[in-house]
Amino acid sequence: SEIFADISPEPIAAASIGQVYKAHLHSGELVAVKVQRPGISLLLTLDALLFHMIGGQLKRFAKARKDLLVAVNEMVRHMFDEIDYILEARNAERFASLYSDCPSNGYLCPYNVLMSTAHGQTCNQNSKDGITNKTKNASGIKVPKIYWGLTRKAVLTMEWLDGIKLTDETALKKACLNQRELIDQGVYCSLRQLLDVGFFHADPHPGNLFATSSGFLAYLDFGMMGDIPRHYRVGLIQVLVHFVNRDSLGLANDFLSLGFIPEGVDIQSVADALQTSFGKGTQQSQDFQSIMNQLYDVMYDFNFSLPPDYALVVRALGSLEGTAKVLDPDFKVVESAYPFVIGKLLADPNPDMRKILRELLICNNGSIRWNRLERLIAAISEQASESSEEPPKSEEKGSHPMGWKSFDMHAVVAATEDLLLFILSEKGQMVRVFLLRDIIRAADIFLQDEVMGCRLDAESKSRKTSESEDDAIMRRVMNGFGSLKEAVKLGPKVWTPMFIRIALNPQTHRFFADVISALTMRLSKKFPDTFWVCMSTLIHRVAKSQPPHTPSHPST
Numbered sequence: 001s002e003i004f005a006d007i008s009p010e011p012i013a014a015a016s017i018g019q020v021y022k023a024h025l026h027s028g029e030l031v032a033v034k035v036q037r038p039g040i041s042l043l044l045t046l047d048a049l050l051f052h053m054i055g056g057q058l059k060r061f062a063k064a065r066k067d068l069l070v071a072v073n074e075m076v077r078h079m080f081d082e083i084d085y086i087l088e089a090r091n092a093e094r095f096a097s098l099y100s101d102c103p104s105n106g107y108l109c110p111y112n113v114l115m116s117t118a119h120g121q122t123c124n125q126n127s128k129d130g131i132t133n134k135t136k137n138a139s140g141i142k143v144p145k146i147y148w149g150l151t152r153k154a155v156l157t158m159e160w161l162d163g164i165k166l167t168d169e170t171a172l173k174k175a176c177l178n179q180r181e182l183i184d185q186g187v188y189c190s191l192r193q194l195l196d197v198g199f200f201h202a203d204p205h206p207g208n209l210f211a212t213s214s215g216f217l218a219y220l221d222f223g224m225m226g227d228i229p230r231h232y233r234v235g236l237i238q239v240l241v242h243f244v245n246r247d248s249l250g251l252a253n254d255f256l257s258l259g260f261i262p263e264g265v266d267i268q269s270v271a272d273a274l275q276t277s278f279g280k281g282t283q284q285s286q287d288f289q290s291i292m293n294q295l296y297d298v299m300y301d302f303n304f305s306l307p308p309d310y311a312l313v314v315r316a317l318g319s320l321e322g323t324a325k326v327l328d329p330d331f332k333v334v335e336s337a338y339p340f341v342i343g344k345l346l347a348d349p350n351p352d353m354r355k356i357l358r359e360l361l362i363c364n365n366g367s368i369r370w371n372r373l374e375r376l377i378a379a380i381s382e383q384a385s386e387s388s389e390e391p392p393k394s395e396e397k398g399s400h401p402m403g404w405k406s407f408d409m410h411a412v413v414a415a416t417e418d419l420l421l422f423i424l425s426e427k428g429q430m431v432r433v434f435l436l437r438d439i440i441r442a443a444d445i446f447l448q449d450e451v452m453g454c455r456l457d458a459e460s461k462s463r464k465t466s467e468s469e470d471d472a473i474m475r476r477v478m479n480g481f482g483s484l485k486e487a488v489k490l491g492p493k494v495w496t497p498m499f500i501r502i503a504l505n506p507q508t509h510r511f512f513a514d515v516i517s518a519l520t521m522r523l524s525k526k527f528p529d530t531f532w533v534c535m536s537t538l539i540h541r542v543a544k545s546q547p548p549h550t551p552s553h554p555s556t
Contacts, residue, residue, distance in 0.1 A: 004023040004024060004025060004026075004031075004033075005023075005024040005025060006024050007022070008021050008022045008023065017037060017082060017083055018034050018035055018040075019035055019037070020032050020034050020035075022160060025147075030159075030160040031147060031150075032158050032160045032161075033150075033156075034085065034155070034157075034158070035155055036155070040083055041083060044079050047079070048076040048079065051075065074308040074311070078224055081223060081225075083154075083223075084153060085151060085152065085153055086151065088222050088223045089146045089148070089158075091222035091225045092144065092146055092222040093146055094199060095143055095199070095222055095225075096143035098193075098197055098199060099141050099189050100141050140185070140215075140217070141189050141217055141218075141219065142212060142216035142217065142218040143219055144158040144220070146158050163212045163218050164210055166182070166206050166211060167206050169327075172211060172327075175211070177211055177215060178215075180327075180328070181215075182211055182217060183324045183327050183331060185217045186204070186217055187320070187333070187336050187340075189217070190204060190316065190317075191337055191340045191341075193316075194233070194236065194316065194317075195236065195237060195340070196344070198227055198228045198230065198232075198233055199225065199227050200316055201224075201225060202224045202225055202312040202315055202316045203224045203316070203319055205322065206322075206326055207221075208220045208221045209323060224312070226309045226313065227309060232258065232307070232309070234352050235254060235258045236313065237345070237356060238250075238359075239251065239258075240337065240338075240341055241341070242254055242359070243291070243334075244360075245359070245360070245369075246275075246278050247359070248271040248275040248278065249268070250364075252268075253267060260299075260307075261302055261303070261305075262305070265302055273297075273298045273302070274295075277297065287332045287333070288318055288332070288334060289318065292318075320333055324336075342360075342379075342407075343407055343408075346415040347408060349415075349418070354415070354422075357415060357419065358419065361376070366428075366429075366433065367434040368434060368438065371476060374476040374479050380407050409487075409494050412487075413494050413495055416498065417498045417502065421505075423435070424502075424507035424508060432514075436515060442478075
C-alpha cells in the first residue's frame with residue numbers, strides 16, 4: 001500500500017519467467033507490474049549447465065558441429081538477459097526513442113477512438129464531423145512508459161496499455177481499424193529495425209504486439225533484442241537482392257563475406273548447390289519459411305554458421321511473417337520488404353548501396369534487366385503521381401508514416417544520375433555494348449512496326465499471340481520511357497538540371513556518336529530490303545482493295 005494504491009490479487013498474465021499484475025499508483029496512473037518468479041535465476045543456471053553437458057557430449061561422441069557450444073553459450077546469454085528487468089527497461093526506452101511515433105501529451109489521433117456502440121454508431125455510419133465514417137488509419141508505434149523508481153532487476157513497472165489482440169479479427173473490425181495498415185505499420189517498423197538502425201525486437205509474435213483503439217501498434221516484452229552492425233545490415237540487403245535475382249554465385253559470396261561459411265570452402269560448389277535449391281521452389285514469390293526450407297540443406301552440407309545476432313534476425317523475420325499472416329494469410333515478408341529495400345537503395349548514396357542497386361538492374365555480363373527497370377520506373381511514376389494528388393501532411397512526429405512505399409524524387413534523381421555516370425564510365429563499357437545492341441533491336445522493330453507498317457495482317461496476328469524476345473524488349477523500353485516521362489512531368493525542376501549535366505558530359509557525346517553510327521550502318525543495310533518488302537505489300541493491299549472487274553455484255 002506504500003507503493004501502489006491497489007493491485008490485482010491475481011496475475012493478469014503469466015509466463016515461464018514472470019507474471020504481470022495490474023495496479024494503480026497513488027497518483028492515479030494505471031500501471032503493469034511485471035514480477036519475476038522466485039528462484040528463476042537458479043533454475044536457469046541449472047538449465048545452462050545441462051545444455052553445456054549435452055552440447056559437450058554431442059560434440060565429443062556424435063561428431064556434432066564445432067560451433068555447437070558457441071550456439072549454446074549464445075542461447076544461455078539470451079536466457080539470462082531475459083530475467084534482467086533493468087536491461088529490459090533500458091531496451092524499451094531505447095526502442096521507444098528510435099521507433100515510437102506516439103507524440104507527447106495533447107495529441108489527438110486523426111480518427112476518434114473506438115466509437116460507442118451504446119449510440120448505435122458503426123464504422124460505416126456518418127457522424128457530425130464527417131470523420132468517423134471512415135476506417136481508422138494506423139497511427140504509429142507505441143511503447144509503454146517505464147517507471148524507473150518502481151523498477152528493479154526482478155520487478156518492472158510500466159505504463160498500462162489497453163488494446164486489441166491482433167488475432168481478434170472481430171474486435172479489430174468493431175474498432176474500425178484498418179488491418180492492412182496495421183500490417184504495413186509492423187512491417188515498416190521491423191524493416192527500419194533490421195535494415196536502417198540495427199537495434200531490433202527479436203520476438204514480434206502476436207503475444208507481444210497489439211493494436212490500440214486509436215490505431216497505434218503497441219510493442220511489449222523487450223527482453224530478447226538484437227543489435228546488428230551496418231556491415232551485416234548491408235549484407236542482408238545484398239542477400240535479398242541476389243536471392244530475387246536468383247544470382248547463386250553472388251549469394252554464395254555474400255555468405256562468405258558475412259562469415260556464414262568458413263574460409264577455404266569452394267564457392268562455386270556452394271553456388272551450384274544454391275542454384276539447385278532454387279529449382280526446388282516455384283518462380284513466384286514465396287513465404288519466409290519456404291525460402292528457409294530451400295536453404296536448409298545447403299546450409300547443413302556446407303557447415304554454415306550464423307552469427308548470433310543473425311540467428312535472431314532469422315527468428316525476427318519468421319515471427320514477423322507469422323504475426324502478419326494472422327491478419328493476412330497471403331502475406332509474404334520478402335515480397336513486402338522489396339519496396340522498402342528499393343527505396344533505401346535509391347535514397348542511400350553510399351557506394352555499397354549504389355553497387356547493390358546496379359546489381360539489381362544490371363546482369364553480371366552487363367546486360368540490362370529491362371523487366372526490372374520497367375517495373376521500377378513505373379512504380380516511381382505511380383507513387384509520384386499519387387503523392388502529388390495528396391494534400392500536404394503535418395510533419396510532426398505523430399504523422400502517419402505510410403509514405404515508406406513511396407519514393408523521394410530527389411533521391412530517385414540522384415540515384416539515376418549515379419547509374420548513368422556508371423554506365424558512361426570505363427567500368428560500364430560492357431553495359432554500353434549491351435545497351436547499344438538493345439537500341440538496335442528496338443530500332444529494327446520500330447522501323448518495321450511503326451514507320452513502315454508493312455507486316456501482313458496474318459503475321460501481325462501471329463506476333464500478338466506469340467511475342468518474341470525482341471518485341472518484349474521493345475515493349476519494355478517504350479513502357480519504361482513512357483513511365484519516366486510521366487515521372488519527369490511531376491518534378492521537372494529536379495530532373496532538368498540532372499539531364500543537362502549528363503548531356504554536357506563528354507562521355508555522353510561519345511556514346512551518342514556510337515549509337516548514331518551503329519544505327520546508320522544498320523539502317524543502310526536494312527532499309528533497301530525493308531523498302532521493297534513494303535512496296536510489294538502495299539501493291540498487294542491495293543490490289544486486294546480494288547473491286548473485282550465484271551465484264552459487260554452487249555445488249556441483243
